[in-house]
Amino acid sequence: MPQRDTGIFDHGRPSHGAVRFALVFAALLIVLPAVAAEHGPSKAAKKEGTVEGPTFVKLPPIVLPVFNSQNKVTRQAGLVLALELTAGKTEADIEPNRRKLYDAFLTDLYTLYDQAGGANRVIEPSLIKQRLQETSERVLGPGIVHEVLIQQAFERARR
Numbered sequence: 001m002p003q004r005d006t007g008i009f010d011h012g013r014p015s016h017g018a019v020r021f022a023l024v025f026a027a028l029l030i031v032l033p034a035v036a037a038e039h040g041p042s043k044a045a046k047k048e049g050t051v052e053g054p055t056f057v058k059l060p061p062i063v064l065p066v067f068n069s070q071n072k073v074t075r076q077a078g079l080v081l082a083l084e085l086t087a088g089k090t091e092a093d094i095e096p097n098r099r100k101l102y103d104a105f106l107t108d109l110y111t112l113y114d115q116a117g118g119a120n121r122v123i124e125p126s127l128i129k130q131r132l133q134e135t136s137e138r139v140l141g142p143g144i145v146h147e148v149l150i151q152q153a154f155e156r157a158r159r
Helices: 016-039 091-115 125-140
Strands: 055-058 062-067 073-085 145-157
Touching (some): 055 091, 062 091, 073 091, 073 125, 125 145
Antiparallel strands (some): 062 073
């Protein structure tokens, strides 16, 4: 059976196209792993159990009555809060003291609402965030909660 000419070899020698293909292929084999190592995830940086970026922990909604100076409920004020944890911290870091933190938040909010009960608005976001941040540091310790976030806030008159 006669040999068919494939164009790759001419009488035992590689053609110019085959040499170029082999050189490009070899170069890619050398370069691609280096590029992948630069742009891929670092094995040293990705340890099991570590968290990249902040973790957010949602808390149950808090709805409390607002009393006037005659101890009458005049309205309700509600908040939906979330905690932005410091990078590297997880929800497991706050879990042992979660109920204690929630109770401390309720106490602080009752106090703040009581102090501002006669005002037009009892929810002052900057004041509430600052107070709850201090409370979270007192209950959980410093460096766990980066920021207390107010996701929703409302005040509703009592009918």
